[in-house]
Amino acid sequence: MSTTTATEIVLPGRVEPHGLLVTQRELSAPGAGQALVQVEASGVSFAEQQMRRGKYYDQPAFPFVPGYDLVGTVTAVGADVDPTLVGERVAALTKIGGWTSHALLDAADLVPVPASLDAAEAETFVVNGITAWQMLYRTAKVRPGQTILVHGANGGVGSTLVQLARANGIRVIGTASARNAEAVEALGAAWIDYRGDVPQQVRALVPEGVDAVFDHIGGPGINDSFELLAPHGTLVSYGTAATKNDEGNSRLPVLKLFAQLLVWNALPNKRSAHFFNLWAGKRNLTRFRNRITEDMSKVFDLAAQGALRAQVAARIPLTEAARAMELAESSTVVGKVVIVADARA
Template sequence: MTSNAMITEVVLPGVVEPDGLQLHRRAMPVPARGQALVQVEATGISFAEQQMRHDRYPGQPKFPFVPGYDLVGTVRSVGPGADGSLVGTRVAAVTKTGGWATHALVDIDALTPVPAELDPAAAETVVVNGVTAWQMLRSARLRAGQTILVHGANGGVGTVLVQLGRHLGLRVIGTAAARHHTALRELGVEPLDYRDPDLAARVRELSPNGVDAVFDPVGGPGVRTSYGLLAPGGTLVVYGNAAAVNSGQSVAWVFVKLLSRLYTWNALPNGHRAGFYNFWAGHLTRRAAFRRRLRTDLGIVLDLLRQGVIVPQIAARYPLTEVSTALVFAETRSRAGKVVLEP
């Protein structure tokens, strides 16, 4: 690698429209001890980056910064003292920011090997989305034959979640716009229109005794309906706060109200459980354990992808230089799955 090598990265300068994203060139960074330089082959556009564009994602960095929640790529160099055999290895990592670039510095203990036969874009669809879906299903303590309701079943997390649910022998009801219903049926989902004013009644028609778990990425007022659809002993898992984006209220305040409601429900003597899934729980206080668990769970999900248990749902592929167009397309949610950038 020559000393004058350059990288390209996407910079979010502030609260801007998608065409306000900036492409910057800078010198190739050199990995420090404990780091690897990864040449990015695929990175994704998730709802997190869409929230960050509005300055509505909890804990996001100060502007300007490089977005990019996760990535798949090949190790090109490692820092002093690291195992040189890592060079040339395809890996995946959850970065939270920094993935929208041709190259990224990543902590070595955050890297998970990716099976060589997997397409990088396919693998990208299950990095943060697959781990999220896998960990939430495990936390819900479900058994084969039970029924779950997945809101946003056409989304990046939703499309992986419904496939893992079917793999585990669960009956899956999924909400999405009507245009996604054919694709969801092909995944074994019983689809319902999320805009149906009688949605709760439609769920009750399919599952008269309620559902054993609800997975809700929206939060907001609708979470009360989700909780009311639980069967005895059922579990509500909220894993997003999308309702806060256009609420006009402080994201932190909306989140506090949501957590307070979940806490209150857990105090009720009805046997239901309600909780908020936090992907990053423990990453500051138990970093080593957090990263071990992440590598283990991501390895499991990547292997299920390799086996064909999970079929990658790629909404579209764009080169990094067309990131503004890609972001506009992602925000339309017109196609199920994940929009992938290929630097």
């Protein structure tokens, strides 16, 4: 097989969105255990926004191609890979490298995508779906009939969390701005204004506290999230958005958060606090891959059945990734901004 020319979006350093570069690179034929995927969709998540600022906790050195996940079609496979995989639509977690027209990936990392989902719809359920599913059911272990608080219920992970919870009979309170109130309520959550007194608004709905809080904000507000827990409740922290514009060591806010969670877990208050790291179990690669496949497949099945509705905020061509980043960072959208293949690709 001849080489394939891939169009890539390169993050050259700490730049504004318009500083992203559109480049091309030659990819070799798939090696043993690999598959070549023609990328149809990738997403703009908070991780890429932080990487642009040089503030993502364990990002690689500049320059690199961002893109936390992707959906595409397998066009070729290497040795030791089932040849029937060619022509199949698949999804993959990549952490970096997803903003490209073609990607060489380990075939073991590919998860089948139901035919009833288009690429952009499926993309919204890859990293967002895995994150939401694992936080809800593997970390917090929330049960039907319980009540949870989801911060940023209009966002990519937040809107998926709301839908997964509601599909399983879990009551949801979701924070968002007033302009997104209707969208949050349409997902099945009780909306509260994040600009108001959140603890007071939550206590008015659930005086005894909630069974779990999902907090991507961090900063001083994390204390309110913990105090809103009912006895035996669980706080799941998965980001530090409140400190995204802070200067200085990018690891410091996360380390401070870790320290606070440890303090809370040492208290005899029957409540627990966790930091969710999607990649934490990768040391056992086989187990990690099996969990990703199992959980992503469950989310895809729910979406294919209509129990989850894809929240595609916009579909923007790959070569216009700068515009996609700007829109995602504007805080004006519901759901996820998806980068799609250029029409001429």
